[in-house]
Amino acid sequence: MQIRRLSIADYEALVELWERAKLHYKARGRDSKEEIAAQMAANPQFFLGAFEGDRLVGAVVLSSDMRRGWINRLAVDPGFRRRGIAKALIAESERVLKEAGIKVFAVHIENWNTGSKELFRKCGYVEHRDVTYFSKRESNEV
Template identity: 40%
Template sequence: MCERYKGQKIKIRRLSLRDYDKMVEIWRSSGLPFKPKGRESKASMKKQIEATPDLLLGAEENDELIGVIIASTEGRKGWLNRIAVVPEKRGKGIAKALTVKAEQALRKRGIKIIGLLVHKSNTPSINLAKSLGYTPNPEILYLTKRESDDA
């Protein structure tokens, strides 16, 4: 389905494994850290696409992928991950459109709380989240335990 975001004709669609190389290119050109040997390896993306095809979305303009978002859920909460838009297409509402579609897909799964982790210095992402009604909780510390740095 095509919709217009700030005058552009954009299609939001599900991602497939055929999009993998382009997805990686978008993350790279966005300077977004990702885990090519871990959660964002081709094998891992294949598993995620098969398990939750509704939660991995891309924005396409003229048949070219220009933005991606990977939502996820373990059943309790929903998460928005790795959202990125190619630098030359930013500021046109594409990230907002991707986020709204991902939220809709999570809600269809019965998810009532959606969160995202953002680096404190990432003002565009923080503003994006705030513009869509997300509120920060400065009291929460993010703690992780990792099998390896690649995970």
């Protein structure tokens, strides 16, 4: 398994991976090909893929608000799970974010997602039960 930056040529494989992983994404909003291309152009180091040969088997999208680095859209192909691919993607994400001067790494995990919670706990992340996520958005597509 090798981790490398994704390019827009990987977009279709990325969407297929999200679909296989049953991960929610905003096809007409911030995960559309146009939006992803623009985000990649601005921060090419923030899109990472795990490959077995030519096959994309895991991916993560990073973001930074300058104070925190966020780990988003982490997904591993169901046929390749429990082999440490997500753990390796998280380690590489932290390395990339550190290079950008970030010292706090964060992730939003839906409450039901006990597998993901366990993964992040194992990677040293602390759960904050006293915080509830609020957001305001222009539409459900963004």
